[in-house]
Every structure is written in structure tokens, then in C-alpha cells.
Amino acid sequence: MPSSLRHFIVWPMIVGSVTAHCAAQPSASLMRINGLTSAETPTVEGRILVTAQDGGLLLEDRSGRIHQLRAGEFQSTEETGQEFVHLNTEELAASLLRQTGGAFQIRQTDHYVLCSSATELYTEYVAQLLEKTHNEFRRFMESLQVPLKDSAAPLPVIVFGDSDRFLEFAGRQHPETSFADVPGYYSLRHNQMLITAPSGMKDYRSRSDVLRELKRRPRQVETVVHEAVHQLAFNTGVQVRYADNPMWLSEGLAVYFESANGRSATLWNRPGEPNRIHLPGAQTCITNEERFQLSLTDLVRTDAAFLSADTAASAYAESWALVHYLTEKQPKALGQLLKELGQRTPLIAVSPESRVTSLTSAAQQTLSELETQVVRHIKRMRGPR
Incomplete structure (x- = not known):
């Protein structure tokens, strides 16, 4: 790469596929988990975010750290009688x-x-x-x-x-x-x-x-x-x-913000500046057929392109391009996508088909139509001054 x-963001490995019972809100109670077998200490306190059908837990402690505990990795849970509050x-x-x-x-x-x-x-x-x-x-x-x-x-x-x-x-x-x-x-x-x-x-x-x-x-x-x-x-x-956060949107948002600007007191002014790495990267990804080398379908359906050294550069560049286009040309669609992200549930997978549908429904275009518009948008852009 x-x-x-x-x-980058360090994405945790999700252990196995979990079918989870999830309340609408995390527990407000401070719980104590006893008899931990794979942690630094034998007990941990926090709020339970998810209780899986097999007894596993997703727990957030007061520092904000999340502990993913399989069934069998702890002995018992108990109420502390206190309300959960962060440090x-x-x-x-x-x-x-x-x-x-x-x-x-x-x-x-x-x-x-x-x-x-x-x-x-x-x-x-x-x-x-x-x-x-x-x-x-x-x-x-x-x-x-x-x-x-x-x-x-x-x-x-x-x-x-x-x-x-x-x-x-x-x-x-x-x-x-x-x-x-x-x-x-x-x-x-x-x-x-x-x-x-x-x-x-x-x-x-x-x-x-x-x-x-x-x-x-x-x-x-x-x-x-x-x-x-x-x-x-x-x-x-x-x-x-x-939760199942599509990397094209998570990383696309972060790279949309990141571009440095030497003309301000903090060397950064605002989001949306032409990206010195990803604008030329995205333009290089455009083929003679006016398509991206990595199709939007492959970018959006799964996160695989980000995890391969062969396609990671294209994935970041095209994610930046897609978020930049949506911000400039279809802000309502981007807002809808971000609102949907905030409703996701931890440990519940979203199918590739649902990922595609979320984007096409918000943009009211097929991925092929959307790709055409993004390519045109990026070809007209000039690099940072």
C-alpha cells in the first residue's frame, strides 16, 4: 500500500457471525462482568451494548473502550446498582x-x-x-x-x-x-x-x-x-x-475533510479542498470508456477493495471522489446515507445488496448512472494550488 x-482507522475484527438481541438503546446500568478469562483483569465494569443469543456480550467501559466477550470467556454478570457514566x-x-x-x-x-x-x-x-x-x-x-x-x-x-x-x-x-x-x-x-x-x-x-x-x-x-x-x-x-459501516463512506468522509492548506493559521481551512493525493489518483483511475478501473459496484458492495494492496489506492481515491460528488451535487442523498448510518446496530451485518440499495435509493440513480456523473465531476476538477 x-x-x-x-x-487509517483501526477496524476491529468481529469474532464470528453474531445474531444479537439489541435494545433500542444501550443499557443505562453499570454492570460488572466477573471471571474474565482473556482480559488483563478478572473483572470489568461498563454498560452492555449487545447481548448475543449465545450469551456473548459487547460491553463499553467507562473509558469508552469496547470489550467483545464471547460466551464462555466470563463467568457471570451482576448489577452494581449504579448508573453508567463515562469518565x-x-x-x-x-x-x-x-x-x-x-x-x-x-x-x-x-x-x-x-x-x-x-x-x-x-x-x-x-x-x-x-x-x-x-x-x-x-x-x-x-x-x-x-x-x-x-x-x-x-x-x-x-x-x-x-x-x-x-x-x-x-x-x-x-x-x-x-x-x-x-x-x-x-x-x-x-x-x-x-x-x-x-x-x-x-x-x-x-x-x-x-x-x-x-x-x-x-x-x-x-x-x-x-x-x-x-x-x-x-x-x-x-x-x-x-456496526457494519461501509468503508467507502467512512473513509470517503475522512479523506474529504483532510486536505491541508498552507494559507491558514492551522494549515487546514475547511473540508472539500481538492485532495493532493486522491484527486490525481481518481483521475488516473478513469478508463478510456469513461469508467473507473474499480467499478462503483465493487467499491460499494463490500470492503474488499480497501483490504487489498492492489486496489486500496483506487478505493480511497474513488471514495473521496464519490463523497465529493455527493457533497457538491447531491447533498440530500449524502445526508440520507449518513442518517441511515447512525441507525445501524452493532454486530449486525448489512448485505452487499442492501449497501447498494442504500446508495442508489438516496441518489435516485443506478450505480452505472452515478459512476458516469462522478467521473465527469472529477475530470473537471483541478488540483490544489
């Missing part, structure tokens, strides 16, 4: 410091708790960029008339001053995933965003030094925005964690 694509700002800060250890400090903003071992200058830059992304995300969703929930708790972000510490922490958090050449990611399981500072950042003495260096590394800026959009989507009701 090209290094330009190596920022407050102070509790979350303490939890992050316990996870990261020494040399990390807390920086709080209106909507985030940053736990950082990077320089104060870089941490402050990331904090400002996160808040700007938060505000633009809400403005964007409001323009599409997509209802948003207020986040139940501050959003946790860990900023690493060096890549070695980042790789060590990421490897412990997700040992099944390679993080080589990855400047950051959003962990769907832990509901945490992790970012590493560029090498050499400790040598800079002013904000202008930091901005000058980041102008040379737009990918660093874009990674913060990209992962922040993932985290925001899953914490405002736009998407549901552990």
Missing part, C-alpha cells in the same frame, strides 16, 4: 496518564483531553487543529441536516513526541496491525486517537518554526484531521461503533 495511505475530564486524564507513563502531560480543550509527550508548541498546534476540525465537522453535518449528539465525554487523544514510543504503544494496543510509516490512527476499540510528532520537532523554538516544518509535511496535518473526523463521527451519532 502506498505510504500516502498509511493513516469525566479529570478521570479521563488520570486514565490516559496511567496508560502512557512518565513524560506525558495533559492539555485540555473544550472538547478534547490530550495526553502528550510532544513539545508544548506541537501539542498546542494539534489542540487548535482538533478544535477547528470539530467545529467544521459540526457545521458540515448541520448543512446536510444530519442530527448530531453531544459527545458524552471529552475525546481522548494521545500525542507522542517520538515514533519509537508511538510504535511501542500502538503495538500493544493492536498487536495484529503493522504501524510502520503510520503517523497516526483512530482506534475504534479504544475510542482513542493516536498521533506522533514529526522527527526533529523538539528543535523548534517558535510556532512559526512548527508551521514552517508542517508546511513541508502536509501529510502530518492531514492525518490529524482524518483521524479526528473518524473519532467525531463515532462520538456524535453519525456512525455506530462495531
